[in-house]
Amino acid sequence: MFIDCHAHIVHPFNFTTITQDDVEEVIAAAREREVHHIVSVSSNPDYFTFYDIEKCFENLIRVVGIQRGLAQDEHSTMLSSLKEQIELTKPKAIGEIGLDYTSLDLESAKGEAVRKRQQKLFRKQILMAREFDLPVVIHAAEADRDLLGILEEQHAEEIGGMIHGCSCGRETRERLLDMGFLLSFGPSQLERPETLEMVKQTPAEHLLTETDAPAWLRFPDTSVEFQPADVSEVAGKLARMKGMELGDFANAVLKSATSLFNL
Template sequence: MFLVDSHCHLDGLDYQTLHHSVDDVLAKAAARDVNFFLAVATTLPGYTAMRELIGQRENVAFSCGVHPLNQDEEYDPETLRELAAHEGVVALGETGLDYFYTPETKERQQQSFRHHIRIGRELNKPVIVHTRDAREDTLSILREEKVTDCGGVLHCFTEDRETAGKLLDMGFYISFSGIVTFRNAEQLRDAARYVPLDRLLVETDSPYLAPVPHRGKENQPAYVRDVAEYMAVLKGVSVDELAAATTENFATLFHIDPSRLQKS
């Protein structure tokens, strides 16, 4: 079995008390058949620091972007373009809209979201989208900026079946995190059953949102195995089948050579 953690913040883990190093984190994941990782940035300085922390690894790819909750300071879109063009960067983001925590930066969030999609189209790299309390604006901007030209994924999906359908119509992939295992997430489980197997991804979003039975602890890439096992039951397939499908989907979306997604 080969699993991919399609969205994790490797720079945000506890390297003081829980993990000795990035190598330690990845070894714990490999012990549970999680063998490839997409390390996602939330600021431009954070992207640079994250690449220094992780270094060049055959089993880690990067995404470069500015999170909608980090719009308190302006950034230069040209710098985003330059960094996103780096070798090893397979996506723009995470980007998107979050009106739940910072509605006061709504206008800046929307402008930033548009910048990410435009650069994604220019570089032929997909966008990783975060949305919270901003469903209609998220869908509208994706359409207006012709996101179908570069593709993308709605990560850590928490919306309903209807929203999933609209994203699928745009060619989007949909990624599920540990939230799908939470007791009160029945609407989300309904959406997970609806999304076809060839458009699914699994992720941890670590260090956040650890799945049951680890809820309350710091999340880590190893726990994507728990998400995959839960999703396999929801989809009525074996975990091996779900792992194979989500790994293939990951390679397709992020233009990654499938030979990198095999155990050596």
């Protein structure tokens, strides 16, 4: 049995809306490939209302948060909307939240301003996660130093969490593992040659599987689209990298996810 620990199945992205039938289809396809649990990440307040659809499916694990791309100077409206969602819908984690400096020129005033805004939003949401005693689902890209600095300053080891689509450097990963964080890998990471070393260096009980569906966003030049069903293939590749039987690896992932999301 497999689990997709990070998917965006109720985000319409470039569609105008999403229906219960759309989600049903995705879940049915996943079930056929033995993917029985899907962590459904809703990280834009505009999409929080899709909870009405999500709540119809008991194998969806709800995670809500405000992603870094929405960071502004002032977050009070978004944060109160998030708080309301947490109180009303009882998600299993706050996410995805974090830092992404990939397209920022950190030497420029503009880049520096965006970096500061992302940090502010990240800190506020860790505080909220602490308030509700929930783990955090983190997106981090080219921001290792600030990521660790903020997690340490906020004592995030007390709430724990996962780094989704992990691309952190070795020292950062070691520190994250010390803090009890789990590292999650999906199709986008499996494309990269350095992932093999990263996976080998991570104990199996700290590894999670994901698709980040619909991951076609990561491959803009192709028509490849990943769905939660594909996490069975991700698990197969990761198990081979770890030199483990697929069943044993899948059980280890399920056990870690069950504990992280308090299932």
